[in-house]
Amino acid sequence: MKTPTKIIRTDKWQLNPTPDQKVFFGETVKIYRRACRFLVGIIYTHWAQLGSLTADRVAWPTANQLTPAVERLMHETAKRPNIKYPQFNKAFYKFPSYYRRAAIAFAAGQVSSFVTRYNEWQSGTRKRRDTKPPRLNADAGCYPALYKGQCYKLYGFDSAKPTLREQVEIKVFNGSDWVWTNVQITGLRERHQVASNKMLSPSLIFNERVCHLSVPFSCKPEKRKPEANVTAVDLGINTTATIAVVTHSGTVIHREFIHPGRDIDRRDKRLKSVSMRASLTMGKGGKLHKGFCSKTYQKCRRINNQIGHVVSKRIVEIAKKFNSEAIVFENLKGWKAKGGHKRSNLRQRFHGWLKAKIRDFTEMKWAELGGKVVEVVAAYTSKLGFDGSGKVKRDSKNYALATFSSGKRFNADLNGAYNIGARGVFKLVRRNGNEGRPSKRSGRSPRSWACLCDLWALRSS
Template identity: 30%
Template structure:
């Protein structure tokens, strides 16, 4: 599979000089969008993206052999004289994509008119691609030349990059294929964003021989990992806590709450601090998961499929709003694919509520006298007190293997297995004891 990553190089010493370039590019995209909307019947007949771009170019770009065109781009209202050819083609491709998406959404809305009708496409916040040779030339490792609109014409200017950005890319992306950079703005600063492509081969071991890492992401503990085999054998369990970061995040949330109680509505610095701490927690958690996966040489990392939409309630609703579980899973996915590991997600329903030993529903918080009101531990029906997140990690790994086993069985064998082990018929009731029972039935 192909993996794409992007890194930014900050352009030093310039702040406002690229505004005209960005403005003209977005006006060009708007111009080609209007042409595509009028001539979509002709453009849509083309099969490939290259043919569509050529079709729009024939309608808008005058040449020596084609002096008269229906929509002359160079004579359009803003004035696109000497507009670079590669930038023009990038604008055409952007416009074709936006119009195609709009017409597809419009067709779906006409078939089922629920919600608001799709609005006409616009350029929006698109940024220009600086094609190598025509728009971008490297002078040295830390310097380059780009063609921009300056002094009422398109001309080359010299730019300088930060040494830290260049050295970081050289260290991490030397073996990857570099794609076309994009001129982007963030706040008052300008960057060239480089995309890198690399090939990765994911493991294709049969599930019976796989080792997995079942991960339960939490709020009290950052994550709990359990390495497992297909027969339910637990190879290892690891806990990851970030007490310092959690304390800093609680302090940052308290400052935000206090400022809001005093009537402050816009507090960007306080929110930026809380966001930075939260990002650090997600990145450190993802790195810990990858380290444990490498330690046990696992083939698959298994997460819960978390539904985080809806209103949050309770004393920790602010922490739930800030919880970056999906961002953590995304970071782990990128790192794992680069190492050849696969990612899988299972049904998250009742993974913490059901005991892994099959004794039924656990008691948590105020439901049990043994837990002292804590939701970090739970009491089984047998009276045993166990860690909640570790119990969930066992059930997560078991549900992955149960799903793979049942998928591999023929229909009659699957029905026979559900008759022998009734709890495997419903995925949301499967636990580690269910997986052990299935293996016992298969062995018999």
Template identity: 30%
Template sequence: MRTISSYGVEIRKQNIPVRQTMEVYRQAVGYLTEIYAQVWEDLRKIPETKKRFNTAEHMVHMTKKNTAQFDFDLRFPKMPSYLRRSAIQHALGSVSSYETRLGQWKEQEPGVLSGRPKLTCKNHAMPVFYRDVMYREGAEGKDEAYLKLYDGHDWKWFRVYLKRTDMEYLRRNWKGKKASAPTLEKRHRRYFLRFSYTEEVTLTKTPVKEQIICSVDLGINTDAVCIIMRSDGTVLGRKFIDFPSEKDRIYRILGRIRRSQREHGSAQACGRWAYARRLNTELARKIAGAVTAYAEENHADVIVFEYLEMKGKISGNKKQKLHLWRKRDIQKRCEHQAHRKGVHVSRTCAWNTSRLAYDGSGIVLRDGKNHSLCTFSTGKRYNCDLSASYNIGARYFIRELLKPLPATERSLLEAKVPSVKRRTLCVYADLRELHLQMEILKTA
């Protein structure tokens, strides 16, 4: 399996024409997009991508053996060849996407026509600095690089100083691995060089009965509850992952935003909202890193999440917390980090995982004052998120154990343990019973 990781290295403030280079590149992409939109009927007749690209380049670039139809070289003199080809590729992709969307729009029924697609020429394209011709690494151990930039008159080499902490991270974690050509990136009025690294990894192929899983219940009160479990239901470890200081900082900023909006209106709170979003993104990174680290520490073969899909209008006194809850972002980051370690990621149905007690006693009653606690029908007090994580891991094993069995054997086990027929009602106690019946069936 191939995984791609990227990291943005901040360019320190200095007198280099990064902004001018970005503007010239975007102007070139916009000009080429207009050209290829005019001649798209001729380009679309060429089925092969490489031939289409070569034809498009011959239309705008003058050589000894070729006369260009358009004055691109006069408008953008001395543009490096790799940067010109990158702009051509971007423009072709924009026009092709527009024509596809336009065709789909025309095929709609007359009464269902929505807004007509638009061809955007002034897009947010960012230049790619290809190695040796536009990007050169600095001396070993130094936080610098050399970029070919446009100073308003000509394309020249400039020395760029990079942020020390970012470079130390790359040396520590990606030393000896070749990065792809860096792409210029602009975030929060700062410029970055984004490096991408490609790795070939082999995911674990451990049989289901020998697997160790990390079952994860993501929550709002507690960020994550992790359970290390075997296929017979044996629990090897439990961990509550929580970052109260980070959440307290977010809630304090949200309180300031509410007060500011009451006094001055919503227009004055844009900066604080951006700060709150950055804090929330950083919290998601920490949660994902902690979950992956705990799974790797316990040699887990699979990380199991709930499939969380919230639709419709969110109401109630916790609707703001639910809106800020980055559940899918956490799972996406965990999946990427886990695949780099050779660990699988799986998801199960989220219905009734928190509502049903893990011991099979039925529906639980949530505590009104402390929503993390619940009471079983037997009177037992327990952590609701911990009970849910037991059920999540059990549902994964029930599904994977029953899936490869022949129909007759599966029907026999379902008759012995009727609750496994409906996956949305499976709990941890059902996995224990299913494992017992499978052992009895094996010895019979």
């Protein structure tokens, strides 16, 4: 029996601290990072003994043996007066026990990651022959993890809707002592309102730009009773996503085009400015320095993320509205851009095609609702007419249009979405189990090249 995948999603809870609280947060993050750096050295020194305690991460008692083992080296108690590293208690006076255990867990993760990567480097597993060995980074810019009751307490979460009563009390360092302080929560998501979601230990994220709690949730979606339909998605460059909801009988009950043109124009305008600045910098020859226009590229990546989230959110909303059995995508893994005549921007447009990002974001959102994503063979989804008339001819002036053999003109992306939906239905009902295998009847296309008309034929038979 296949073990269900654990679904972890993180919400951002915005905080509104006072100027004094900002100082406290800064001191808390600073001393927590110092403790992590201190512990990285201790754990790495004794990794030969400690590393075996983290080998089994399935059973919690076994994995938890590491924390007391590290504490026996550096935490002095009445029953344990003689320890190897008494400097820790002197340097971090009254350091809360749960902050200490969170720091131990983080430091152990840093050391474990380094040792694994270093062993791989020593064994010759390298991208290049002259790759330098990895380094142990003790200053990783971490943030303190908060344990409920010991490091934070929540107030005002009795009502279902967010109100001004929501506050969090956090144990912080004021420069000389550890004290409790109440902070107003000004921004929430909705995952804490889902009864089946389990809230895990949040992290206090604070720097010069942001101040919020990063709150992870273990999501356990309810068992679904879907309708006999699928939501098919055709990802393109003329239209970002074309949606068709196809029933098992071959009826299209919904279709929609999603194309956030404003965001795409914002991104393309910035990318065009890069080529202009590059030509001014290099002239007729030369070389661009490392990090050229890095801020612009960073902004474009954020715009791409925004586009991916907007499109994937709408896809999931449609699938949820029609209670679809699955969301169907083309399998475009390994696909590379081809074509484009001289001075054409077609290849550049393909580089801005967010096929993987939209698919991954959709799968993450849909899995949280208990749905599944299906991939079908991409060959001939748009080249074959959904009515079984054979190959279609794309319009040379408007590539978004396709002309069927009967002379009918139809949207090429919508035609592809119909065929994708049909292949998804066949895959779900196991009528196309051997995908990609040729049909036993000679002269026919492979079974994976199913079209919408094949569902009609199945219904009438």
